[in-house]
Amino acid sequence: MKFILTFMIAFCLILSSCSNTIDKSDPLTSGRGFIEASLKGDYVKAQNYLLDDSTNIQYFELLKDFANKMSPEVRRGYSEANIIIDSSIAPSDSINIIYFTNSFKQKPSKIKMVKKNKDWLVDFKYTFIGN
Secondary structure, three states, X not given: OHHHHHHHHHHHHHHHHHOOXXXXXXXXXXXXXXXXHHHHOOXXXXXXXXXXXXXXXXXXXXXXXXXXXXXXXXXXXXXOOOEEEEEEEEEEOOEEEXXXXXXXXXXXXXXXXXXXXXXXXEEOOHHHHOO
């Protein structure tokens, strides 16, 4: 009986950890997911939110390289930071610009969300070069 109970608890924990789905159906949810994963250093998850084009991939690789050179204290600061959405502007029905800061760096930033099919994805190059 004890074995069955232990097995059931372990099974439930495994199932609940596997339900970590990535929601890209809304620009704010998708943008927040990308920002949070990036701040926490979970670049595999963050890349799921990225609009797939060569320039975005290059900038994303630079972000990962930059993050790997940070001290452990700075990485921990980013990982523990809160995301503060300042505003969101939708110039069209398929584009959304999110202005945000994080509680660690407190530097205003922006990301451009683009709707592709039914998903809202991060056009990361906009953060660095605009349009």
